[in-house]
Amino acid sequence: MHAVSSELQQYMTGLTNEISRGHFDEAVRLGEKALIMEELHGEGNESLLGEVYRNMAAVSDRLGRTDAALNYIDQAYDIHDIATNNDPGIETLRERSATASYVGVFALKAYLLAEGRDEALADKARLMTRQAEQDMAKVNQLSKEEDADQYEINMASRWGMVESLVGDKQRGLALAGRAIRLARQSERDQQKGLTGRDVLRARTRAALRGMAAVAVNAASRFGATRGMAEKIALKTL
CATH class of the missing domain: 1.25.40.10 (Tetratricopeptide repeat domain)
Incomplete structure (x- = not known):
């Protein structure tokens, strides 16, 4: 660069x-x-x-x-x-992790919004989300940072929703819980020039999205509330 x-x-x-x-x-x-x-x-x-x-x-x-x-x-x-x-260094892995996350999110949205469920989209959402998780795990291993990466803070809740709806529900619940725990670290790096209010807003948004991921996981476990889980996800992804 x-x-x-x-x-x-x-x-x-x-x-x-x-x-x-x-x-x-x-x-x-x-x-x-x-x-x-x-x-x-x-x-x-x-x-x-x-x-x-x-x-x-x-x-x-x-x-x-x-x-x-x-x-x-x-x-x-x-x-x-x-x-x-x-x-395959830290920065390239970080960038692919973030981008793979969005590919997975957009695939899940397309899957949920389509009249006929296309399982290929569900597969894409799940596979790209796990690619993102794997890349971020490698970043954490290589960087040896104690604080979470901002990309992981932004995406853990979304990974959880994807897993809850088209993957492993236990994995989805664990990711949702992690998202809530990580929310307090959001935007701790002030090099971007955000105000204190901007940072508070970002942390609140991250916490709320984590709670939404928990709700998606709970509602996705029963047929009667599956529709509710999908609506929450579509509003908060």
């Missing part, structure tokens, strides 16, 4: 911060500005390009732009998968 200009860095930081604040239209505007910069598409910046694609997928999903979200996340995963295969 090459050093980037202050302008590109500003757009990329703004994109992630506005997503954290829930200002999705502004996030899209900043992401689009980043994507039209020739610098971002230059040799050596592939990982950054994949990161922008992933963030644009996330915000497109929040705005209900499903086709755009799927297009962005597929491009992001291709970039991060190639990078990890070429150099």
